[in-house]
Amino acid sequence: MGLPADSLSDEALLALVARGDEEAFRALFRRYAGSFLALARRMGLDGAAAEDVVQEAMIRVWQKAKEFDPRRGSARAFLLTLGHHAAVDEVRRRAARPLPLEPDPEREEEAFDLPGPGLDEEGHLDRTRLGRALKALSPEERRVIEVLYYQGYTHREAARLLGLPLGTLKTWARRALSKLKEVLREP
Template identity: 75%
Template sequence: MSLEGLSDEALLALVARGDEEALRWLFRRYAGSFLALARRMGLDAAAQEDVVQEAFVRVWKNARQFDPRRASARAWLLAVGHHTAVDHLRRLEARPKALEPQGEDGEEAFDLPGDGLNEEGHLDRVRLQRALKRLSPEEREAIEVLYYQGHSHQEAARLLGIPLGTLKTRARRALLRLKEELHEP
């Protein structure tokens, strides 16, 4: 039986039952995103590969914890990759690179780690850049510090000089706005 056409949710259910082939399919789909996230967070090539390997070990060990009522499989997998990279950074006592503006016209242009979604249903970089530009500066800053630089909520609040609750509100509002902006009609 080919697993190629199965959804991420179905593959995770198989991984939870010990199906190694399902894990290989998830690896094919997500290894590039995990690698790019680790690269964006400032890790060197060897550390990036370590993050990918460690993330998939976590997926293998924790697939039973995935609950499709709480998040999509994609969101859960990307969270595993993100947490793995953050944990790796903390172990190295390293700080990632800041997200740099890249626009040619002087406007800020932000980039998502990884290839983004493409013809296989993955997020398009251009759409993401446009969506990020529509966030308020405070919301964009919260996303940058939390997801691109890999700081915990407590660290991010301290770095930005704002209360923890304010940071969490900004981040949640930003993620909801991004979800709305990126939703296909």
């Protein structure tokens, strides 16, 4: 490569990565690793999970660079979309595990305070029981819970994504959590 990779545009770097250029790949890593890490943290991931998102996002960059089409959007949007998808996949992987009932002080939503039935020996909620409880919610409430808790969006991001005023989203989330608590208290 004639020019130093760091001086090239994202579009040029992606074109080089599509041809297997490792120096261009390293330049994109230097440019976007921090953004991918910040994205993972905004979605509630930290430590090793957030670093896994960075690695997974960069693997996707290497594998999908050939799919970039500048007529469909900017290289930055393409790269950040790959990072977002990697973060969402990690959040979903984590959500597939039993859900702990301990509140996370970093999150703005209310914590569950549920009694014993349906918990395993580590204090995790039985996923089958939670699935049945989720069916008691309206489709709108279920979608709000899915976006907040399973996809890891903040209240503000979820409101924007769902096209709802922030206050409405918070009301629906509170109402949905109350319904879940009520249903999950039943034996």
